[in-house]
Amino acid sequence: MLSEDDKDELFDAICDGDRETVVELVSRARDDGQNLGELLKDTMIPAMTEIGNQFSAGEVFVPEMLVAARAMQGGINIIEPILAQTDHEPVGRVCIGSVKGDLHDIGKNLVVMMLKGAGFEVEDLGVDVGSAAFAEAAERGNQVICLSALLTTTKPQMGEVVKYLKEAGTTAKVVIGGAVITQSYADAIGADAFGEDAPGAVNAVKRALGLAN
Ligand code: B12
Known part of the structure; x- marks a missing residue:
């Protein structure tokens, strides 16, 4: 002991x-x-x-x-x-990926560890992940889809993913983050929450799930 x-x-x-x-x-x-x-x-x-x-x-x-x-x-x-x-219940089920065209993953990996540390079950889809793969992850029961982008050129992909998920009729929440992302961009594309850094990602996921204000 x-x-x-x-x-x-x-x-x-x-x-x-x-x-x-x-x-x-x-x-x-x-x-x-x-x-x-x-x-x-x-x-x-x-x-x-x-x-x-x-x-x-x-x-x-x-x-x-x-x-x-x-x-x-x-x-x-x-x-x-x-x-x-055991019957330990995760706080929630989350998947994450760097969006299509984006190979940066250091920040994403930190977010994964932080989310796991906060008791979430996390499915890491890796880098260069397309809209369809995120939609499939939602179908597998992930309640939150986390998107990471570090490049000005890959940022618009986040809007594409949100649009794709809406059209696919998924009810999963979308949380976005990465160096080029802001709250106003999250609002503009209709994402459910934005997180500035890894601890902020945990808060954003909790807010998206209604577990925090
Ligand atoms: C390391 C790095 C690389 C590495 C990536 C290695 C890897 N495995 O990740 C390599 C060398 C491969 C690379 C390549 C490129 N890079 Co680069 N790279 C960087 C660098 C130096 C650091 C990024 C980093 O890891 N930061 C540390 C982490 C911890 O911070 P972070 O990623 O921002 O993550 C935090 C938050 O943003 C947030 N967060 C991140 N994801 C998520 C997700 C969610 C859901 C939430 C809530 C929060 C969240 O939490 C994280 C932890 O606090 C940056 C410069 C910089 N200082 O940012 C340039 C930078 C991002 N790269 C840049 C560029 C241009 C490129 C290339 C196009 C270069 C080239 N011409 O080939 C390529 C593109 C490759 C591609 N297709 O993705 C530019 C982007 C400019 C822009 N605005 O578009 C930058 C800003 C450099 C610069 N000043 O010009 N790069």
């Missing part, structure tokens, strides 16, 4: 991006039969929230957030198969 001190060490290890310590502590918790859902919710997700807040406040930058996300992922990799066996 992890003591309170061990849990503090786990929290700090995630914030500091110390993947080895995260893997060691989470493995010990698993071997001891500790409730991993609780550990995720009470210790690990708050650590990612903390690093996300520091990032939003300009106190840490992308490299620190990437190593923290990688450390978190090390722990999630151990927890995921165990939680999948």
